[in-house]
Amino acid sequence: MLEGCDFEHWLVVVEPPDPQLTRDDIIDVYIKTLARIIGSEEEARMKIYSVSTRHYFAFGALVSEELSYKLKELPNVRWVLPDSYMDVKNKTYAVHKYGINFSNPVPTKPNQKSLNKGIVALEMKSLV
Amino acid sequence: MLEPNTISWTSLMGGYTAAKQPSMAVWLFAKMPKNTVFPNAFTLSTVVNACSVLADVKAGKLVHAFVELYGYHTNLIVCASLVDMYGKSNDLGSARRVFDLMVERNVVSWTSMIVGYAQNAQGYEALELFKEFSRLEDDPPNQYMLSCVVNACASLGRLVYGKVTHASVVKRGHESNEVVATALADMYAKCGCFESSLKVFKRMLNSCLISYTSMIMSAAKHGLGEVSLELFEEMILKGITPTDVTYLGILYACSHSGLVDRGLVLLNSMQAEHGVVPDVKHYTCVVDMLGRRGRLDEAYRLAKTIELRHDSEGALLWGALLSASKLHGRLDIAAEASKWLIEAKQQVDTAYVSMSNIHVLTGNWDDSQSIRSEMKRVGVRKEPGCSWVEIKDSVYVFYARDVSSCPRGTEVLKLLKDLENRMKEQGYVGGSKGLVFVDVEDESKEEIVNLHSERLALGFSLISIPKGETIRIMKNLRMCGDCHEAFKLISSIVERDFVVRDVNRFHHFKNGSCSCKDYW
Numbered sequence: 298m299l300e301g302c303d304f305e306h307w308l309v310v311v312e313p314p315d316p317q318l319t320r321d322d323i324i325d326v327y328i329k330t331l332a333r334i335i336g337s338e339e340e341a342r343m344k345i346y347s348v349s350t351r352h353y354f355a356f357g358a359l360v361s362e363e364l365s366y367k368l369k370e371l372p373n374v375r376w377v378l379p380d381s382y383m384d385v386k387n388k389t390y391a392v393h394k395y396g397i398n399f400s401n402p403v404p405t406k407p408n409q410k411s412l413n414k415g416i417v418a419l420e421m422k423s424l425v
Numbered sequence: 426m427l428e429p430n431t432i433s434w435t436s437l438m439g440g441y442t443a444a445k446q447p448s449m450a451v452w453l454f455a456k457m458p459k460n461t462v463f464p465n466a467f468t469l470s471t472v473v474n475a476c477s478v479l480a481d482v483k484a485g486k487l488v489h490a491f492v493e494l495y496g497y498h499t500n501l502i503v504c505a506s507l508v509d510m511y512g513k514s515n516d517l518g519s520a521r522r523v524f525d526l527m528v529e530r531n532v533v534s535w536t537s538m539i540v541g542y543a544q545n546a547q548g549y550e551a552l553e554l555f556k557e558f559s560r561l562e563d564d565p566p567n568q569y570m571l572s573c574v575v576n577a578c579a580s581l582g583r584l585v586y587g588k589v590t591h592a593s594v595v596k597r598g599h600e601s602n603e604v605v606a607t608a609l610a611d612m613y614a615k616c617g618c619f620e621s622s623l624k625v626f627k628r629m630l631n632s633c634l635i636s637y638t639s640m641i642m643s644a645a646k647h648g649l650g651e652v653s654l655e656l657f658e659e660m661i662l663k664g665i666t667p668t669d670v671t672y673l674g675i676l677y678a679c680s681h682s683g684l685v686d687r688g689l690v691l692l693n694s695m696q697a698e699h700g701v702v703p704d705v706k707h708y709t710c711v712v713d714m715l716g717r718r719g720r721l722d723e724a725y726r727l728a729k730t731i732e733l734r735h736d737s738e739g740a741l742l743w744g745a746l747l748s749a750s751k752l753h754g755r756l757d758i759a760a761e762a763s764k765w766l767i768e769a770k771q772q773v774d775t776a777y778v779s780m781s782n783i784h785v786l787t788g789n790w791d792d793s794q795s796i797r798s799e800m801k802r803v804g805v806r807k808e809p810g811c812s813w814v815e816i817k818d819s820v821y822v823f824y825a826r827d828v829s830s831c832p833r834g835t836e837v838l839k840l841l842k843d844l845e846n847r848m849k850e851q852g853y854v855g856g857s858k859g860l861v862f863v864d865v866e867d868e869s870k871e872e873i874v875n876l877h878s879e880r881l882a883l884g885f886s887l888i889s890i891p892k893g894e895t896i897r898i899m900k901n902l903r904m905c906g907d908c909h910e911a912f913k914l915i916s917s918i919v920e921r922d923f924v925v926r927d928v929n930r931f932h933h934f935k936n937g938s939c940s941c942k943d944y945w
Contacts, residue, residue, distance in 0.1 A: 298556065298585070299559055299593070300559065300560060304817050308592040310595055353595055353600060355595060362891065362894075363893065381593070383596055385559055
């Protein structure tokens with residue numbers, strides 16, 4: 298329906314975490330949440346393409362539709378919704394302007410090169 | 426005032442419209458030239474707005490002429506109000522023309538056009554425009570635009586589109602907005618996801634009359650009468666006064682969940698408790714409620730006492746009585762109800778078909794045949810059964826007995842045959858409760874019923890939708906008894922959940938049983 302909506306990118310909205318947690322802690326919670334479905338935290342890091350830890354608590358996960366149903370069943374997951382571009386011109390799923398912490402332009406056909414690019418971006422931005 | 430100017434005239438016009446006297450605003454506008462006062466953009470949009478409220482497209486068009494004359498046809502504010510006025514007067518062609526000619530647009534003008542489409546039952550056009558807005562404009566959508574888009578998804582019954590819009594709502598920071606939340610709750614309910622609907626509702630900080638009433642009605646349509654009653658009591662405790670619509674919802678809930686005694690108590694106390702006078706719609710619910718429970722004589726007596734202002738009011742009332750009498754084999758009441766409907770020319774096709782079916786049930790093939798001939802003579806046709814399923818962003822439609830246009834038809838048939846056999850092992854007898862319209866041998870009867878549209882839809886869904894996801898099927902007619910039985914069995918055989926929305930309500934099939942408790 299909307300641009301960028303391919304049923305492989307999912308917006309995972311979680312229950313608001315403990316207000317004492319730092320931004321990095323919250324991102325860690327996201328990684329651990331996805332890891333429960335995917336199998337390992339390493340895999341999970343690669344599959345998260347955006348996070349939001351301020352105005353709303355959610356992360357973008359690049360997984361199959363079937364796996365997205367499994368995500369829905371986790372206790373701290375509120376919604377799993379099909380994601381679409383926030384910024385259609387630049388083809389990004391998240392936008393810098395509204396307090397969202399970082400965005401990762403995701404290629405339409407994920408391959409190892411672009412996933413690695415994503416990991417580098419993740420590491421550079423916040424997960425150190 | 427000694428020398429009223431444009432601003433004072435405009436303020437006065439605005440005041441009249443706000444005080445629910447929009448015709449005065451239009452009258453004032455007409456007087457302006459005589460008083461040598463000229464309108465500006467605000468004046469024009471105020472008077473267009475007044476025409477909107479009056480839904481007077483003729484006056485609106487006259488004002489539009491002035492807009493062109495005074496050179497305001499590219500003004501953002503004036504154009505937005507013109508689009509809004511044409512939309513509310515159901516002239517979408519003109520609305521779109523004004524919209525397309527706008528040189529500059531903002532979120533308000535886009536919203537007016539989207540609202541115009543949505544409110545005129547053109548949901549797909551509304552969604553298409555929202556997609557274009559997202560593509561072309563830098564401005565983010567606001568809560569009004571988003572709730573309108575969610576409403577469009579609800580009216581189309583498109584769950585996937587609703588979820589995509591929900592994601593936008595979250596990302597744009599409007600999740601806690603009351604109007605948007607009410608729209609989301611309504612959308613989930615209308616698309617068959619009551620759990621999600623309730624989840625959204627429970628998170629709302631300040632639920633108001635509208636959100637409570639909407640939830641009560643949604644729970645009713647999902648056969649969750651007890652939930653409706655709980656919500657009703659909760660809203661009263663919060664000091665929110667129910668209206669006639671709320672009472673309609675709660676009576677509908679009692680009717681569809683077999684809560685007859687509670688329903689009767691509510692009917693008899695609604696005026697005393699909350700000053701709501703029961704009208705035909707409320708009585709219709711109660712007649713329906715009594716009828717479903719088999720209390721046909723009470724239902725019939727009540728129906729006879731109700732004063733109808735015009736025939737269309739009686740359509741649902743006598744229609745309900747007809748359905749109930751069919752269900753409980755009361756040919757006498759069914760005959761009278763059918764007669765009433767046919768004479769009043771209301772729901773004629775249903776009445777004829779019902780009469781035919783009753784004769785079938787009681788073995789009177791000849792009477793049934795003569796009714797079928799009468800139907801042909803009069804030109805009445807039964808609406809063909811059709812079901813549809815939404816998978817990702819596509820909709821697949823299925824028609825009764827039409828295997829040729831069914832996608833993956835051979836696989837579907839094979840699966841259905843296989844399931845038939847497994848059901849027979851559990852004692853299922855195909856074709857016994859389904860309503861068949863011709864005098865055929867028993868085996869053919871089984872063949873005809875087995876290919877109802879919802880079965881084809883189910884077969885296709887089982888092979889196309891992965892396990893773990895609930896299957897949602899929408900149907901245009903009431904689900905027949907046979908398919909209902911079959912669906913229950915299949916849900917336990919394949920260990921999956923199905924939700925079927927038929928013309929009356931939602932059925933949730935799980936582990937061999939249905940949420941309606943066989944009471945639809």
